[in-house]
Amino acid sequence: MAIYVNKDRGFDQAEPVARECPHCGAHAQLLPVAVPAFAEIARTQPKNVGLVFRCAACGEPRFVRAAVRSIGTDRVELAEHLVEIERPRERFQFGYLPAGVEPLLRETLDCYTAGTHNAFASMCRRTVHAALAVADEDTPQRWRDTVNDVLRLADIDAGTTDTILEVLFGSSGQPPTIGSDQSAVLIEVIKDLFYQRYVRTTKLRAALKMRRFFAGESNVTPIDRGRRELA
Ligand SMILES: [Zn+2]
Numbered sequence: 001m002a003i004y005v006n007k008d009r010g011f012d013q014a015e016p017v018a019r020e021c022p023h024c025g026a027h028a029q030l031l032p033v034a035v036p037a038f039a040e041i042a043r044t045q046p047k048n049v050g051l052v053f054r055c056a057a058c059g060e061p062r063f064v065r066a067a068v069r070s071i072g073t074d075r076v077e078l079a080e081h082l083v084e085i086e087r088p089r090e091r092f093q094f095g096y097l098p099a100g101v102e103p104l105l106r107e108t109l110d111c112y113t114a115g116t117h118n119a120f121a122s123m124c125r126r127t128v129h130a131a132l133a134v135a136d137e138d139t140p141q142r143w144r145d146t147v148n149d150v151l152r153l154a155d156i157d158a159g160t161t162d163t164i165l166e167v168l169f170g171s172s173g174q175p176p177t178i179g180s181d182q183s184a185v186l187i188e189v190i191k192d193l194f195y196q197r198y199v200r201t202t203k204l205r206a207a208l209k210m211r212r213f214f215a216g217e218s219n220v221t222p223i224d225r226g227r228r229e230l231a
Contacts, residue, residue, distance in 0.1 A: 002014050002077060002080065003066065003077070003078040003079075003080065003082075004075045004076065004077055004078070005035065005036060005037070005038050005041060005049075005075065005076040005078065006038060006074065006075045007038045007039075007073075007074045007075060008074075010035070010038075011032055011035040012075075013032065016029050016030070017029065017030045017053075017082060018030065019062075019084070020088055021055040021057060021058060021060065021062070021088070022062075022084075022086045022087060022088040022089055023055060023058050023060035024055060024057050024058035024060065025088070025091070026055070026057035026058065028055050028056045028057035028058070029056040030053035030054070030055070030056070030062055030064070030082075031053055031054050031055075031056055032051065032052075032053055033052045033053060033054050033061065034051065034052040035051050035052075036049045036050070036051070038075070038076060041068065041071060041076045042071060042076070045071060046068060047067065047068060048065050048066065048067050048068065049065070049066055049068060049078065050063065050064070050065055051063075051064045051065075051066060051082075052064070062084060062086070063084070063085040063086060064082045064083065064084055064085065065082070065083045065085060066078040066079055066081070066082050066083070067079040067081070087113050087114075087115075088113070089109065089110070089113050090109035090110075090112060090113060090187065090191070092105065092109060092191060092194070092195075093195075093199050094106060096198045096199045096202050096203075097194065097198050098131070098134065098198075100130055100134065101127060101130055101131045101194075101198075104123065104126060104127040104130050105127050105190075105194060107123055108120065108123035108124055108126075108127050108190065109187075109191075111123050112183065112186075112187045115180075117178050117179060117180060117182075117183040118175075118177055118178060120178075120183055120186065120187075121167045121175045121176070121177075121178050121183070121186065122174075122175055124167055124168060124175070124186060124190050125167055125168060125170070125175045127190070127194075128143070128168050128169065128190075128193075131194075131197070140169065143168075143169070143193060143197070144165065144169055146193060146196060146197075147164065147165060147168060147169075147189055147193060148161070148165070150188075150189055150192050150193070151164060151185075151189065154185075154188075156185055160181075160182055160185055163176050163178060163182055164182065164185060164186055164189055167186060168189075168190070168193075
């Protein structure tokens, strides 16, 4: 799919590009909003150019960088591969987290989005420590068991499992150094751990409370008996 900036006809994209939007999450088309002018590229001869698109679904701007493949007399050809500057952020139901944990988990997930793997590992450990500091005595062991279960379920190898456990619960001064592969496992593990501990638990408790409330109500005045009495 070629992309050209023409001397006369301006921006020319053979096929529309659709991608997951970092703002709304939709797999939506990118519509060009601001693109470099031919004369400017011809004069400055850059290796890369910046383009601004907007998301067809939510209208938010999408900033893109493209390599300049060739600069001709009538048109400039850009590389097909468009590099998006903003990566999709990790989603989480942050509203379920305690006040001292929520901002830390946000930053943890942002570190993953930024591709800073070791900053991500350090923030994972810090966030777990902050959450465990206000939890019961037996919580650390239960969390360890939960993480072990998740890693076993996903058939993660022993080496990675040890590294993930050391990052989250290790007592050494610094978490071990990790790369993109371990980071990819860690993001799923930490999201699942905090989902299970906070989101799932809170939703389950609320659902059970509601069920038991209505069960108690119906013991006092069952709906069918009420109807019979009315009849
Ligand atoms: Zn969008």
